[in-house]
Amino acid sequence: MGISDCFDGIMDIEAFGWRCKPCADIYPLAQERIRATGNDIVFVDDRAENLEPGRLLGWRTVLIQPVAQPTACEPYLVLPRLLDLRNQADASWFV
Numbered sequence: 001m002g003i004s005d006c007f008d009g010i011m012d013i014e015a016f017g018w019r020c021k022p023c024a025d026i027y028p029l030a031q032e033r034i035r036a037t038g039n040d041i042v043f044v045d046d047r048a049e050n051l052e053p054g055r056l057l058g059w060r061t062v063l064i065q066p067v068a069q070p071t072a073c074e075p076y077l078v079l080p081r082l083l084d085l086r087n088q089a090d091a092s093w094f095v
Contacts, residue, residue: 009034021050027057044085048073 013019016026031041038058045051048071051061055073063075064082079085
């Protein structure tokens with residue numbers, strides 16, 4: 001997709017024994033595996049309910065939402081397309 005160079009690593013469902021989001025126990029496990037603190041983690045998803053457990057751990061969350069919709073989750077950033085994340089790479093919150 002042209003954004004992999006924006007990240008130190010990417011984890012998927014396979015990395016967690018096929019347990020999926022928003023299963024709350026995988027979020028601290030992910031944080032432990034990459035040896036990062038909450039604010040060092042940028043979590044991107046297209047479902048607000050998947051972002052909330054990470055947000056509660058202090059992760060910077062990005063909601064990909066082509067059409068703006070109200071949500072109970074308060075992500076740090078809402079973008080219409082994942083590729084738009086590349087334009088945010090120099091933003092102060094992203095470094």
